[in-house]
Amino acid sequence: MPETFPDVLRRFWRTAGLHPRAVAVVDAAGSTTYAALRARAAQVAGALGPRPGTVGVLTDRGAGTVAALLGVLAAGGTYCPVDPAFTAERKKELAETAAIRTVLTPRPDPEPFGPPVLGPGLPAADGSFEPLPPAPDDPAYVLFTSGSTGRPKPVVTPRGAVAAAVHSLAELLEVGPGDRVLQFASLNWDTSFEEILPTLTRGATLVFDADAHSGSLPRFLRMLDRLRVSVLDLPTAFWHELVHHLTEDGGTALPESVRTVVIGGEATSRARLGNWRTLPGTDRIRLVNTYGCTETTLVTHAGDLHGPHSRAPEDGSAPIGRALPHVRERIGADGELLVGGPALALGYLGLPEATAERFPVLDGVRHFRTGDRVRRGERGELHHEGRLDDQIKVRGIRVDPAEVEAQLCAHPGVASAAATGVAAGDHTVVVAYVTAGRPDDGTDLAAELRAHLRRHAPGHLRPHRITVVPELVHTASGKVDRRRTHHRYTTGA
Template identity: 80%
Template sequence: MPENAPDVLHQFLRTAERHPDTVAVVDGNGSWTYGQLRARVHRVAAVLGPRPGTVGVLTDRSANTVAALLGVFAAGGTYCPIDPCFSADRKKILADTAGCRTVLAVRPDPERFGPPVLGPELQDSRGALEREGLLVQPRPDDPAYVLFTSGSTGRPKPVVTPRGAIAAAVDSLAGLLDVRAGERVLQFASLNWDTSFEEILPALTHGATLVFDDDAYAGSMPRFLRMLDRLGVSVLDLPTAFWHELVHHMVESAGLALPESVRTVVIGGEATSRARLDDWRGLPGTDRIRLVNTYGCTETTLVTHAADLHGPRARPRGDGSAPIGRALPHVRELIAEEGELLVGGPSLALGYRDLPEATAERFPVLASGRYFRTGDRVRRAADGELHHEGRFDDQIKVRGIRVDPAEVEAQLCAHASVASAAATGVPAGDHTIVVAYVTASRQADGGDLVAELRAHLRQHSPSHLRPNRITVVPELVHTASGKVDRRRTHHRYATGA
């Protein structure tokens, strides 16, 4: 595939021009046509003005957030989603770390936490097409968005992704999933993670309809299934852990079937359970549905590898395995001697903002070009597909979100009553949870330290960085070099060994 894929904003505007009356987004407030969404995008761009720098967006699950995303692109700015449910301290850290000059609040936000907040200027407008905003001709190296990954310092690491990278990834992904007009794509992923772009951008650059609905996020599988049927959803992109739960529910409910509208289910973020995959294959109607396993990193932009595990395009696999598959057309890959997967090509991020050493370490320049060291150990099977074989470090995936245990530990140690901490991931059914062990400092007052820590983390940490279990212990286990041994600490206190 050519390295200069069409810019996603230009693709959206062309689609809106061709299909102005087609429904682009369905949310809790009704439906938006492509023409109405295009008008709102221009409105956002006009309010921001040309090249506004990094713009924080307090997201919500509605067409307003989509308009803000594309409006920032239209103004030549850099989009940075911020969860409005975070504490003011956490919002300020994210805004400062990303270098936000301005924040857009798609809903009123009473908290003041840093940059100027725009909101009243962006009230809903569904009438005649607004005048075109101050569109800026994008360059492939212009930053498109800033997202955060877990870091070992206790502060999130800001990944800067350029316009050319998101264009290449969206072009490949839309081809992989055959997204087209008439499809209804569910918006399910957190709007603070790049998986949401896998749902939003292929849909709105190819004439499909993006669907938001509260029943998707309610935590009830019966409501989720009824919602898919009610809204005629055809494409789902789910964290593997959620898909595991969905399959379990369908099996336990006497072999429920997905609605006839569903034609593609995309999963990714964690290892696929062979037991759940076998269950899926036995459910009625799944032979007609593509089940696509995907792999990618924030630093490599959306999906880089994929494999059809079941359905009309899947190839037979006698061992019942779930590979991460083959590289998409825009991807270059290398497997280092020790088995680490390196990813190159036009979809690489620019690096970590204001972290040149971390950028140089994870984005080496080799003879064949620039790559990202994923930290994932892989094995290539005889048929050419890649299989995931674990990590070279202690990072874990929690419901599809990459978590560095060191960041969990840093958040725990920020509490005055904690002297040291160790965190690790442990299996819990078909998913992974975080457990933590802490030692108390001399300043600890003898109260309920675990309750204090949970309150502290609710104030300062997002949910994926909060351990499911916290245990106060007399000491942690250390390696011969003096570092905390996370796995042995867990083994000692979980088994009593």
């Protein structure tokens, strides 16, 4: 009989009952206790009513968004975060694709984009409110991944998958009362759930602070010390920058409160890992490398690269680790990692062919084809060996170049486009090449495109550099060859 895991909403509800006065969230407005957060979640659920379908939430860094997430789950609904910085056009597209019925917003008078809106000032909840009992296959949330068709694909993740992943992750990181976990990731990506859900199901405190996103590493470090943060979950690219700063500064160290640093989303630099291992005080800090896909729910593989539990190879490499207890893994003949187990998404909403292609049943077990090539090390750990397709990771976010190209080609001045990822120091950026679809009229097409993308595309789909070129390089079959195009216009070959 398959193992069952405690539903995250029920576990939060029970934790709030056991520790009502403990601090659940710290944000710009102050501290919110577990009892107060549960009351706010009940208020949201009461306003939505039972089984509200998919609920869009205009995210905001604070307890309000956390209460909205918990409230949607308590009502038996499906949570779908919506970036308030998106244009009304993109919000409308996401709302239609995800079948959003209602929108929750912490702000008064939001710009309308289709579904009815519930704003601040919800009626008080009945003190006897109890969450609806969930089933493992009930959808918990809908998130979007980059798609090769040029349109984002909505991934539907069930409650049982979230329960399995959160249980394993909380056990791995040993999160519990007394921990203070920084909320750093975008609230529109699943990494934020890695921070929020283990924290609030185990009686720890979730910390929001503007200095986490100030762009100043000294301010970031002072904030960690001031708020006594103990657990950090950082994109690998940001961790690279942090290690470089600590190495160059010489006299600065991570605060004594920090006990665990989790990284993931991109390949770890051997040089930065070597720097980290020589920094004062890092021997006491767990450095945990993680791997996972939106379709496999949060984290599926992890390994300690440094610190008290490290089993990392001595050659300085940074494996993605071993499968967590709830995960079933297999490696295909071409080296592709396939993931099975209870934490798989239900599939892509409204895209049965794409779902069938990426979620095959092998030997009677449903798996997800990650598209990542791996090899197994001598100690059983997995090492990432690159992609089998053209997808890239930009600061931890999966990007399909075809979606970038579709955004560029939506501009009337573009005839064709090619986008690819290139290394820029310790991280990856997207660069794009376009051909003009109109005679040269003296306008700066690249500048027009940057303005166009600021209005119509999220940040991860905006190229770091756009170059207008006379032609793109094509393969023998007539397809655009992205890498050879980049090579031609960077080397002249």
